[in-house]
Amino acid sequence: MDYFVQQIINGVTLGSIYGLIAIGYTMVFGIIGMVNFAHGDVFMTSAFIALITFLILTTLFGITSIAVSLFIMLITAMLFTSLINWAIERIAYRPLRGSFRLAPLISAIGMSIFLSNFVQVSQGPLNKSIPPIVQGEFVLFRHASYPVTLSYKQVIIWGITAVLLAAFWFLVARTRLGRAQRACEQDQKMAALVGIDVDRTIAATFVIAAALAAVAGTMYVMYYGVVSFADGFVPGVKAFTAAVLGGIGSLPGAVVGGLLIGLIETLWSAYFSIDYKDVAAFSVLAITLIFLPQGLFGRPDVEKV
Amino acid sequence: MTVLANSAGKGGRVEEGAIARDRNRFVAAATDASLTALIAFGLFLPLIGFETVQNINEVLVLRTRWPFLFSLVAIIGAGRLAYVLVVPPWLARRAARPIAAEPPAWRVAVARWFVPCAIGFVVAYPLMVAWALGLRGSLKWIDNFGIQILIYVMLGWGLNIVVGLAGLLDLGYVAFYAVGAYSYALLATHFGLAFWILLPLAGILASFWGILLGFPVLRLRGDYLAIVTLAFGEIIRMVLINWVALTNGYAGISGIPRPSFFGIPFNADDNGFAAVFGLPFSPIYRTIFLYYIIMALALLTCFVTVRLRRLPVGRAWEALREDEIACRSLGINTTNTKLTAFAMGAMFAGFAGSFFAARQSFISPESFTFLESATILSIVVLGGMGSQLGVAIAAIVMIGGTEITRQLDFLKEIFGPTFDPTQYRMLIVGFAMVVIMVWRPRGLITTRAPSVYLKVRKTIAADLVKEGRG
Known part of the structure; x- marks a missing residue:
């Protein structure tokens, strides 16, 4: 039981990271109907930016305050990653709007290969590890010999995820930009007719998606303390699984799907086999798409002639 | 102003x-x-x-x-x-500038004679290189450029059946390649069966896997299909990594027997190929032999595809690509049509896989990553989906280009000894995929020649064809 509670805590933490990435997939799919294959690598790039910011802060400026450095890491990673994703949209996806269906997907695959190799070439192929930023934990309760703990970094991840999701929900539900996004999602031509700048709205979607991925990347660096250029692909596919499981296009679905994938992966590695944990996540993706293609919260896709 | x-x-x-x-x-x-x-x-x-x-x-x-x-x-x-x-x-x-109504005469002549000349060149290539550079110097050119490119030409033509003709986007194609390679490696090392027996067997096993993985994804379309096939490809790779008892995990399988020339092995023994034919021993003979095997396999793939396009099943594939609903209303069995496309594509990947295992004599899961699938897919797409010639040209450009980056040693003299051009290989490939998509989203060869026509055979501009709805 204690072991189970501990795994749930770990699973929710991992799930928050997946959920933040999954929002990026689901938003982009909702608005332009493409799988942004490079999103996992955008996440990885943001983790590198956060790591470099951390090194700049500690070695060049000698900042020791954890709160300050985490805050600056978050902001820097969000800014630069947003710029990168904006540029990606501008270069690789916008010229292909209205082209045949597979073109943006192929372009996104190319961008994904480019990003991971760009990081490999510019930062080297080795794993980059930093000393733990946040240490310490709460002991929730202790039965026999096994303490159930909630570490500070898990609390930080939960807290930041919750705050950002609230801010993000406000942005989509209550602001002019959010309304424009929802309008573009329903009908781009009609949205353009009523005076919405569709291109700008789509660019804003990519920027928001990247900012959330950057939050996930910063959390990832803080939680694991290590990142490598190849870390984009598997978390990317898992986050995509989360988006599909929640129902692609649905924002609450992405968060719920992320949490579910995090839990499934953690419990699977805890109780069955850690070697096959990625297989479990990929199988969830295949099973969901085959038996429940609209996901938990999605609308069924009606095929018209 | x-x-x-x-x-x-x-x-x-x-x-x-x-x-x-x-x-x-x-x-x-x-x-x-x-x-x-x-x-x-x-x-x-x-x-x-x-x-x-x-x-x-x-x-x-x-x-x-x-x-x-x-x-x-x-x-x-x-x-x-x-x-x-x-x-x-x-x-x-x-x-x-005004557009000419008729293409100039030289373009018509090029279009007429390009394919026969290209096939002649491919047949003569190893002999020309061996004659020009000597036996020792030509090994690299036949192996790295010739065989490597032909493997990808074959894989591209195989995937072209699934993506280009049937319009089903498959991101896990390399899984079938892996099935072929491991079938040959395991059966040859454990049971000592010969290459020529295992080659068809590997193809059959791979096409079984194609049907097996094809069944559950029949209802999916477009991007979803792509992602599920990607997931299947990754699952197969992870099983190959983790099922150590069967596949030896990351360490891979080594010592896979090489094909022999009608029972004559390519070694330095008295009954080896060189000794039997009274030639001085050189590893080049095996390389040239392997080159002709993969060339024959690739041409077989092309020939079968071209012929299949004229059969009812091939026409059904293309109809399926254009419009699935219309297909169903015309009474085409879409289940069988999709499964045959998956099975045919997988079979050629299986052939290529068993050839790959025989050529390398060592395989490990590292050779079957998602990046391989992406490379093969980009060859098909860059070539212009459905065009046999375009796929071949794209394979030459992509694989030949990546091989050339391995040869750019002179850049070390410009940028210093730590400069390693090979690490920029995939960087350039990724960027090239984006650039070509933006520049020519329909691929290099965009026109297509319909397999059925009324009176005159005409090519159709790509803009008039919709595809890839899968």
């Missing part, structure tokens, strides 16, 4: 207006270029401005690379300036 230029009625004022317009154009271009440079600076600042390296104590430290960063940004800015000044006027001039 435009107002001034337009209203300028006579004499010197026109010239003045033109100069002002030119100056304006330059100012606009300069603004554009500096903005681009600024954005590039922002993009590259974190990852190129700083480099994370481990010091002696294995602690990460930062190194700055300001000169590199600033020169890169300056190059991008200058490039943008040149682009803005040159390309739009050139495009305008080109658009104003």
